[in-house]
Amino acid sequence: xxxxxxxxxxxxxxxxQRFDDQSMAPSFDRLWNPARRTQPQRVAxxxxxxxxGAFAVLAVVFALGLRSPQPASQDKAxxxxxxxxxxxxxxxxxxxxxxxxxxxxxxxxxxxPNELEHAVIKQAEVLASWQSPTGALMVSPVAPxxxxxxxxxxxxxxxxxxxxxxxxKELKQ
Amino acid sequence: xxxxxxxxxxxRLHTASFGWALSCCRQNHAEAEEVLQTVYLKILxxxxxxxxxxxxxxxxxxxxxxxAISERRKAVLRSVGSVTPxxxxxxVVPQIELERSDRQRRFQEALQRLTARQxxxxxxxxxxxxSLSEAAQVMNISVGSARQHxxxxxxxxxxxxxxxxVDYGIGWGRKENPGTVL
Numbered sequence: 028x029x030x031x032x033x034x035x036x037x038x039x040x041x042x043x044q045r046f047d048d049q050s051m052a053p054s055f056d057r058l059w060n061p062a063r064r065t066q067p068q069r070v071a072x073x074x075x076x077x078x079x080g081a082f083a084v085l086a087v088v089f090a091l092g093l094r095s096p097q098p099a100s101q102d103k104a105x106x107x108x109x110x111x112x113x114x115x116x117x118x119x120x121x122x123x124x125x126x127x128x129x130x131x132x133x134x135x136x137x138x139x140p141n142e143l144e145h146a147v148i149k150q151a152e153v154l155a156s157w158q159s160p161t162g163a164l165m166v167s168p169v170a171p172x173x174x175x176x177x178x179x180x181x182x183x184x185x186x187x188x189x190x191x192x193x194x195x196k197e198l199k200q
Numbered sequence: 201x202x203x204x205x206x207x208x209x210x211x212r213l214h215t216a217s218f219g220w221a222l223s224c225c226r227q228n229h230a231e232a233e234e235v236l237q238t239v240y241l242k243i244l245x246x247x248x249x250x251x252x253x254x255x256x257x258x259x260x261x262x263x264x265x266x267x268a269i270s271e272r273r274k275a276v277l278r279s280v281g282s283v284t285p286x287x288x289x290x291x292v293v294p295q296i297e298l299e300r301s302d303r304q305r306r307f308q309e310a311l312q313r314l315t316a317r318q319x320x321x322x323x324x325x326x327x328x329x330x331s332l333s334e335a336a337q338v339m340n341i342s343v344g345s346a347r348q349h350x351x352x353x354x355x356x357x358x359x360x361x362x363x364x365x366v367d368y369g370i371g372w373g374r375k376e377n378p379g380t381v382l
Binding site for chain 2 (some may be wrong): 034036037038040041043044045047048051052054055058059062160187
């Protein structure tokens with residue numbers, strides 16, 4: 028019973044609040060009309076944006092379509108190059124599609140290494156023949172002596188060859 | 201549903217919607233107006249679409265509640281970078297506050313001390329006169345949870361009102377005598 032009474036009281040307080048709110052509520056048109064006015068503007072703004080986006084996508088697709096033959100010819104050049112490694116070849120084969128294979132095999136024979144590959148080969152040769160500028164200072168007339176060791180079976184005479192002249196004289200005295 | 205038909209339905213529910221928006225925005229009138237306008241815009245743009253799975257009122261109230269929550273969240277995020285903190289207290293226009301009776305003001309203060317779910321449930325049941333299952337639909341919770349919030353909220357509100365010595369009950373219609381010497 029007490030709870031029912033409380034419910035009545037709470038309901039009465041809420042209905043009083045509802046009465047207050049109704050008197051203070053803005054009119055429907057005041058909120059609806061600005062929203063209505065905003066809505067078509069947004070749609071009008073979105074339409075050109077969507078058209079622009081579609082045009083951009085089409086342009087990109089078209090550009091990619093124009094560029095697609097170029098990589099194929101580059102691949103062909105790489106395939107027949109003398110420095111093309113097996114791994115590179117295998118990668119190229121993966122990239123190339125099966126229907127293009129017979130045509131590619133014919134074209135392989137005609138392709139020559141390009142200038143870039145020549146430059147790379149030259150650079151490799153230069154690197155292989157490089158010598159240190161101080162390398163000449165390391166050359167000595169006793170280099171064979173320094174780079175060899177006396178053996179246990181060698182005679183004393185032979186061992187003397189490892190000594191300098193003054194040391195030999197001193198030994199003889 | 202045709203736009204003209206929808207407009208008519210929304211207009212019919214407008215005052216109730218505004219009351220619910222006020223409750224969701226902690227009695228902040230400006231915020232409630234903004235939320236309700238955003239809801240109308242969402243409906244016009246088709247971002248919020250009524251599929252007819254529930255009553256239009258429960259669907260509309262759920263949209264209002266979600267919009268109020270997201271607006272509040274945006275305000276908090278905006279305030280993170282700013283120097284002045286977000287004003288959480290209800291900023292009801294002083295004139296409106298003055299017009300409210302003392303009893304009603306105390307009642308509002310007591311309501312603000314409830315949890316959000318309890319406040320929402322009581323509002324939907326007592327103010328909007330929805331059933332518990334409809335209230336649960338609006339709040340996107342189970343009926344069992346809604347019932348729990350309802351019972352606890354009612355009990356706590358009664359305690360708070362007793363504590364605040366709000367004049368209700370037997371002397372409900374009694375007017376306060378300003379000449380009374382306490």
